[in-house]
Amino acid sequence: MSDARGWRGKFGCLAPSTNTIVQPDYDDLRVPGVTAHYSRILVRNMAVGSNEGFAALTDAISASVDAALDSVLTSEPDRIVMGMSAISFYGGVAGAEAFAARIGALARLPVNTGALATAAALRRFGVRRVAFFSPYFPNANAEVRRFYAECGFEVVADECLRCESPVAIAHVPVARCREVVLRLDGHAPDAIVQVGTNLSMLDFAASAEAVLGKPVIAINAATWWQALREHGVDDRIVGKGRLLGDH
Known part of the structure; x- marks a missing residue:
């Protein structure tokens, strides 16, 4: 049986626990029958004042991704949407693809990342x-x-x-x-x-x-757009940019 609200698809969304923008953004992009289910990647609101500080932040996020993924998988989503972006770009194209592939292998689900x-x-x-x-x-x-x-x-x-x-x-x-x-x-x-x-x-x-x-x-628009289109959902969303409105 399909989910009563997510009858077209349930998207498991991961975002850092400090992130207050990606969830309302994705909520603003909801279409009928597709639901978003969030899990937080635990990270402290650490001071970031240099390259080294930012590297420490991304290391902290990387260390907590798997636990957040385990949590959201209990909702039995149809795909994983990564609402965090920095580490999805690291290592060039090979690194970006390897990151998405690792999450996909753990989840046994398709994955969408900001970089790709x-x-x-x-x-x-x-x-x-x-x-x-x-x-x-x-x-x-x-x-x-x-x-x-x-x-x-x-x-x-x-x-x-x-x-x-x-x-x-x-x-x-x-x-x-x-x-x-x-x-x-x-x-x-x-x-x-x-x-x-x-x-x-x-x-x-x-x-x-x-x-x-x-x-x-x-x-956030691009990641949600790709998740919808790859899931076979072609709904146009008006007022949120050409990508979601025309493509």
Whole structure:
């Protein structure tokens, strides 16, 4: 028998326990018959003030992923959607694919990650020149840049916001994101990507596309889009960007 609410699909979603953005973002993208079921990757709200501090944060997240996965699997989901992004980019294309494959092997389910989903979105739009920004530090941005370059995109610019803690990422105002997007657009990319799932960009990205006339891809939108499409759900979601509205 199918689930009474998730009769088209139940998605098991993993996010750091400090993350307050990805769950409401995914909730805003709900379509009939598809439900999201969350498990928290336990991580403390540690101070992050350097490359080394950010590396410690991502190490802490990596150490807790498997326990969070075990928890969400008890709901018997149909796929796993990773609502965390930094470590999904590490190690270039091979590292990104290995990370998704490891989670998939443990869960015995299909998996969607931010890295692979944003790359799929860029290919869907047929772009070549890409700019991106993140709440990370330079060491993590270098990993994101490497991933996109290995995917065949020309990365023309990137910025990192160097947020002081994982919780502080969710405190970044839309006005700051707007400033960054406009600076990146000055490098004439074909598309702009925002990574970092605790950074609120879902609605602003949609409005920025209308102003700039090019794709502005929020990572939470891309990951959910890929999960829906790979699950055979083709519903269009109006007002959340071209990716979900047109593709």
